Amino acid sequence: MKMKSHVSLSYNEPQAQSVVKEAMIKKLKSHNITPTQQRVEIATILFEKPQHLSAEQVLSKVNGNAAVSKATVYNTLGLFARKGLVHEVVVDPSKVFYDSNVTKHHHFYNLDTGVLTDIELDAINLTAMPDLPMGTKSVGVDVIIRVRNA
Numbered sequence: 198m199k200m201k202s203h204v205s206l207s208y209n210e211p212q213a214q215s216v217v218k219e220a221m222i223k224k225l226k227s228h229n230i231t232p233t234q235q236r237v238e239i240a241t242i243l244f245e246k247p248q249h250l251s252a253e254q255v256l257s258k259v260n261g262n263a264a265v266s267k268a269t270v271y272n273t274l275g276l277f278a279r280k281g282l283v284h285e286v287v288v289d290p291s292k293v294f295y296d297s298n299v300t301k302h303h304h305f306y307n308l309d310t311g312v313l314t315d316i317e318l319d320a321i322n323l324t325a326m327p328d329l330p331m332g333t334k335s336v337g338v339d340v341i342i343r344v345r346n347a
């Protein structure tokens with residue numbers, strides 16, 4: 198006897214797509230970002246799941262659906278980061294990732310694979326911190342532990 202398969206809303210079904218689009222428009226607006234079609238497209242890619250994407254990765258994904266220029270992708274990601282929609286993780290000046298998880302956390306960066314993975318905030322215990330420079334306040338500590346395949 199054949200099992201009845203589950204009916205679930207696939208990401209590609211038009212109805213689910215419009216629900217996702219509505220949610221993205223709302224998200225952009227809540228961060229004071231005007232939801233242009235290209236921004237909505239880029240946000241949809243970023244927030245598909247918790248992930249870390251480079252601008253190049255976003256560019257290649259977005260161009261699967263529509264033609265968006267490299268400059269637009271870079272500018273949009275910069276805007277999203279400034280508005281706090283995504284978190285910018287700078288591994289080194291040539292390796293910048295856009296993190297859809299904006300809660301505070303740390304990262305492992307694998308130099309061999311180029312993959313960034315999350316470390317929960319509580320997993321790193323920072324006990325000895327220096328005095329802050331005069332007239333400053335701390336706004337956050339981001340740790341990147343660089344690893345190689347052993």
Ligand SMILES: [Zn+2]
Pocket residue numbers: 249296298302303304314315
């Ligand atoms: Zn992360």
